[in-house]
Amino acid sequence: MTDRVIEMRGITKTFPGVRALSDVSFDVRAGEVQALVGENGAGKSTLIKILSGVYRADEGEVRLRGETVHFSHPVESLRAGIAVIYQEFSLLPERSVAQNLFLGREPRGRFGLIDTGRMRAETRKVLDLFAIGGRIDPDRIVGTLDVATQQMVEIAKAVSHEARVIVMDEPTAALNDAECEELFATVDRLRERGAAIIYITHRMREITRLADRVTVLKDGEVAARFDGAPDPDAIVHAMVGRDIDDFYAPPARADEIGEPVLIVTGGGNASLRDIDLTVRAGEIVGLSGIQGAGRVALAMALFGQEPFERGEITLNGARSTFRSPRAAIAAGIGLLPGDRKSEGLVLMQSVRDNGMLTPRAFSSLWSSHRRTAAADIGRIDDLLDRMEIRAASYDQEIRALSGGNQQKAIVARWLSMRPKVLIFIEPTRGIDVNAKAGIYHLMRDLAREGAGIVMISSDLPEVIGAADRILVMQEGRIVAEFGRGASEQDIMHAATADMENAA
Structure with missing residues (x-):
């Protein structure tokens, strides 16, 4: 591959008191995935905003297919074939899939009226390029779609613009493992079609799965470049200067795990059944399973948001009933939501x-x-x-x-x-590698001080690396338990065993 679709040469950008980028050069070729990685604040977002016309570089140039370009607005870069898919979706939830794909450029028929039939047909052609084609009606209202499908609609929207350069910013942040695989297959299809893809992520396994090349930014400069998918440890070293093995705190020693602080026996409600759960002081218990397995429902039941309707809860030796979050908080249970911006912060x-x-x-x-x-x-x-x-x-x-x-x-x-028990839902979603390490060590410190930690994560390596015990859920039940060091294969088999047998 020698066809450089995008070349950014000597890009420098300074904001008041801060040099965000210093002499950064970067390129992406047709038919490849170039991973752009680095800690938060490394300069990734600034570089992409210069590429897409949000910012103008102080120094350097951007070349598109060999021609120097100057974008003063994102609309100009989009018209030139550069589409950016951000973590925060740009879809209009009250409009249909077709209306979102052709927003502002609707095909017109007689008398200048919108040709809805043609728009629907063109939408179907685009959707048929992806796995969602057979299951999404172009007339479906976007707000009724799950997050994974909305992500695919965002990608389809970029393709509908005939974009030859597609930037994906943390596209799997809200997806589970199965949805991630579907996204990866879509990226592979785009690569086969000759698209140049810039893929921004904090997840090492995504880099090794997808990237043809990797560029690492640190403090606004290029810290390293890799051809092919390098060992994750090499990427981490370039980003933060430490081994990936140091990310996870050492497991709890036997003498650090105390008596049970939380016991659930026969717990159940509309989403859960026959829940038997024990969380001990000093340990981190990970909950794993595919989307809809009941992990978040269990967290909501423990926190009183969607309380147990049957069964018994014992907290610090006393029988308890949490009919509301206020009651759970008063008893000593805390919860960190998966979407901190909308559910945890003002x-x-x-x-x-x-x-x-x-x-x-x-x-x-x-x-x-x-x-x-x-x-x-x-x-x-x-x-x-x-x-x-x-x-x-x-x-x-x-x-x-x-x-x-x-x-x-x-x-x-x-x-x-x-708190006696702290529940973490997706504790490291959307944060960089170094910050993830801080959260893992923080959870371990809290456990050593006597709290029982419950961690729910869609990132299976994270569950395996951070938890002392792993409970696997399926269809609202706990179906398996593993100790530290369990393999991804064993956990995924337990999470999908009944489905595999049924198939």
């Missing part, structure tokens, strides 16, 4: 205010007494310091922080409650 408020959103922990929320308020502020600031949160100030709006620092702020909030 983005326009400060880091400190977000840390104090659990009202029973802070008396100043109920009192205007100045001394009480000062004591509470000091206490949350100490907890935020302990989390080593990187922020200009705790008065800074939390939306300006990286994903890893936002996650730590939620942990600080729960630490104020001295």
